[in-house]
Amino acid sequence: MFLINCPYCGERDQSEFSAGGEAHIVRPKQPTELSDDQWAEFLFMRKNIKGVQFERWNHAHGCRKWFNMVRDTSNDKIYAVYKMGEKPPTK
Amino acid sequence: MKNKYSIFSIIKNAFSYNENWQRAWRDPEPKKEYDAIIIGGGGHGLATAFYLAKKHNMTNIAVVEKGWIGGGNTGRNTTIIRSNYLWDASAGLYDHALKIWEGLSQELNYNVMFSQRGVMNLAHNLQDVRDLKRRTHANRLNGIDAVWLNTEEVKKFCPIINTSPDIRYPVLGGTLQRRAGTARHDAVAWGYARGADAMGVDIIQNCEVKGIKRNGDSVEGVETTKGFIKTKKIGVVAAGHSSVIANMVDLKLPLESKPLQALVSEPVKPIIDTVVMSNAVHAYVSQSDKGELVIGAGTDAYVSYTQRGSHDVVEGTLKAILELYPIFSRMKMLRQWGGIVDICPDASPIISKTHIKGLYFNCGWGTGGFKATPGSGDLFAHTIANDEPHKLNADFNINRFVSGDLVDEHGAAAVAH
Numbered sequence: 001m002f003l004i005n006c007p008y009c010g011e012r013d014q015s016e017f018s019a020g021g022e023a024h025i026v027r028p029k030q031p032t033e034l035s036d037d038q039w040a041e042f043l044f045m046r047k048n049i050k051g052v053q054f055e056r057w058n059h060a061h062g063c064r065k066w067f068n069m070v071r072d073t074s075n076d077k078i079y080a081v082y083k084m085g086e087k088p089p090t091k
Numbered sequence: 092m093k094n095k096y097s098i099f100s101i102i103k104n105a106f107s108y109n110e111n112w113q114r115a116w117r118d119p120e121p122k123k124e125y126d127a128i129i130i131g132g133g134g135h136g137l138a139t140a141f142y143l144a145k146k147h148n149m150t151n152i153a154v155v156e157k158g159w160i161g162g163g164n165t166g167r168n169t170t171i172i173r174s175n176y177l178w179d180a181s182a183g184l185y186d187h188a189l190k191i192w193e194g195l196s197q198e199l200n201y202n203v204m205f206s207q208r209g210v211m212n213l214a215h216n217l218q219d220v221r222d223l224k225r226r227t228h229a230n231r232l233n234g235i236d237a238v239w240l241n242t243e244e245v246k247k248f249c250p251i252i253n254t255s256p257d258i259r260y261p262v263l264g265g266t267l268q269r270r271a272g273t274a275r276h277d278a279v280a281w282g283y284a285r286g287a288d289a290m291g292v293d294i295i296q297n298c299e300v301k302g303i304k305r306n307g308d309s310v311e312g313v314e315t316t317k318g319f320i321k322t323k324k325i326g327v328v329a330a331g332h333s334s335v336i337a338n339m340v341d342l343k344l345p346l347e348s349k350p351l352q353a354l355v356s357e358p359v360k361p362i363i364d365t366v367v368m369s370n371a372v373h374a375y376v377s378q379s380d381k382g383e384l385v386i387g388a389g390t391d392a393y394v395s396y397t398q399r400g401s402h403d404v405v406e407g408t409l410k411a412i413l414e415l416y417p418i419f420s421r422m423k424m425l426r427q428w429g430g431i432v433d434i435c436p437d438a439s440p441i442i443s444k445t446h447i448k449g450l451y452f453n454c455g456w457g458t459g460g461f462k463a464t465p466g467s468g469d470l471f472a473h474t475i476a477n478d479e480p481h482k483l484n485a486d487f488n489i490n491r492f493v494s495g496d497l498v499d500e501h502g503a504a505a506v507a508h
Contacts, residue, residue, distance in 0.1 A: 001391075001401035015403045019393030021347065040493040044345035044436050048334035050396045073348075074396045 002076050007083050008063045020056030022046050023068045024088065050074050054088055093289040096200050115281060116288035121295050124321035125153045127475060128313055129328060130300050130336060132156025134165040134276070135453055135460065136328035137283035137294070138468020139475070144290035146469070147476035152292055154284075155315055157299035161280030164330050167430035168461040169353050169387040171366050171377065173210040173271030175230050175237050176503040180486035181439060182233035187483050188466025189270060195465055201282030203274045204380065208365045210271035211240070211248060213415075215260040215371040222502055223266045230268070240265050249367055251418050258414055260372050273366060273377055279464055303339045309448035326451045326475050331396065331431025333454035340447060344454065345492045346433045349390040351458050352400035354427040358382030362418070370502075372411035384422065386412060390432065390458060400429035432457050437497040438504050442471050442484040451475050452489070459504060 005011045028034050028042055047053070053073050058066050070080040070089060080089045094100060094113050104112055127143065129136045132154045143149040154160075172192055174185035196202050214220045223239070230237035245265045246254045254262045284294055295317065302314035303325065312321040327336045331348045358381050368375035375387045388408040391401050405427060413420055435441065435455035440463070442453045453471040456463065466483075473481040480488065491497055 001403065015401070021394070036493045036495075040345075041343070044492045045343035046334070046345065046347060047338065047343065048346050048348055048394060048433075049338070050332065050335050050348070053394065055394070073394050076395055076397055 002078065004057065004069070004078065005081050006059045006062060006065075007067050007081055008065050009059060012059070012062060016059060016061040018058050018060040020058055020066065023054040023056045052079065093285065115285045116294055119293045119295065121153060121155070121293065121298065121315070121317050121320050124312075125151055125293070126322070127152040127324040127326060128320060128322045129154045129326045130313070131163075131328035131330065132160040132280075132284070132294060132296065133163050133328065133330060134161065134279050134283065134464040135330075135456070135467045135471070136326075137161075137280055137287055138464050139326055139328060139453065139471045140292045140294075140468075141283045141287040141290075142469045142472035143476060144287055144292050147472060149476060150291040153320070154287070154292060154294045155298045155300060155313070155320070156294070156296050157316075159296050160284050160294060161277055164430040164432065164460065165276055165280045165464075167353065167428055168276055169375070169377070169385050170273045170276045170379075170461060171210060171271075171368075171375070171387075172205070172274055172462040173268050174235055174462070175210070175212070175226060175266065175268045175271070176500055177226050177229050178498055178500065179233060180498050181500050181503065182230065182235055183483045184440075184466060184470070184487065185463055186233070186235050187469070188463040191465035191469065192274065193270075195274075195279075195282070199282035199286045201278060201285060203278045203282055205272065205274040207270050207272040208377075209248075209267055209269045210366040210368065211245065211265050211267045213245065213252075213265040213367065213369040213371075214263045215369065216263065219371055220263050223264070226503060227266050236268055236270050238267050238269075240267055249363065249365055251363060251416055252367065253415055253417055260414070262415075271366070275380075276461060283468070300336065300339075303336070303450070305340060305447065308446075310450050324449045324451070324475055326453065326471060328453045328471070330454065330456065330460070331433050333433050333452065337452070340450065342445060342447070342450075344441070344452070344489070345436055346455055347394050348396060348431050348433050349393065350395050350397055350400040350429040351390045351432045352388040352404060352427060352429045354386050354388065354405060354424050355379070355383040356386070356419075356422045357425050359384070359422070367415075369411065369415065372415065374408050374411035374415060376412060376416070383425065384419065390434070396431050398429050398431055400427075432460075434458070436492070438500045439498040440467070440487055441489055442467065442474060442480065443488040443490075444474065444478065444480070445489060457504070
């Protein structure tokens, strides 16, 4: 449980948000061309990092907008919050 | 040679003020090389080592554990054992475990306090009723005991449940598996550790794996905090930290690790002599032999390795518990804790070879691995020893996420996560 600084609404309780998993997994441009292995990679395989992870969140009980976040999953410390489409911070 | 535990050993040791009990397992330094190394000294890992030694004659093996044995999810779960899963593959897997549970205390010469007090799953809406009835039929076709109870029968089986039609989610019935129940979770780890150790398995605690050494497509050994250990076969049974190990060899797994919480109340006199679970309101409760109510909450809905969990999750669970059991309204909670569970997209485990020769994974048990401990160890030992799966775990390979042949058990996970 922690506070999240929504880029649209400001600081709110984490329970208002829903997590959307690992960020920057690009949707295949030509789905019909994909092999089974590539589909598995896109749909299921995750890095599931213990440490700093880039992830998607949705302010489900607020503005309902999606955004990205950089969080350390070993201690839930948040390093950055940025809007969809923006470049991820390098550090 | 280990001394056998018996009533005579209890009497004999009483005369010496219980000061001469033998150590239950040794505390060895790692050798330079083993025939196989199991990463993770929880119930599943220790059971794997036990059956490798017992059934496959592999005694030159080691279990490496970063903390102490049974200090992870083995000591953090709510000790529930059942096998009432929907699909044939799962029924085979979980009932295999349940059958081993039934003779486990004798097999280990260690009382795991297995108690077949029954597990009841409640239905609160029409869809629940349909799903649970369907599951009852599926179970019976697979030879697993299951019965459907109507509301009156639920009340008779567990009188403290509020079956009034006026509550927010009224009880419309439930299923009961009488062979299901609970066991003492620590004893399972200790019993397997003692049994494996007696056959020569080295259990190395406080030894964290830092890397896996590869030579082309096969493994050569593990880098640990106690130095490099050579081996040709590595079985990874690291639960919530499976992905951490997988990332060491650039292997991606279909897992997400999340904190799952449980809590216990102050101890009270016997009030609930079974296990009651409810998917729709997300609450389950049983009573330990010490008298504490053992309550399972949900997972946090985001990846985290923090081993704690959020307060709102506990709050939601306790609200549901109070609605179903108004008698508990003045109970005080004593302890709350979290464990990191590795969840698969289809809520079924992975017991599998990998594309790297000599590297095996037993993971993805998610929120319900304890019940499968003996079966999981047995089948994983078979997979490691023969370099191919047993027929009971053949469906639980990693490739099912490529082929699409998933074993979807979200409905049988007892409470939704």
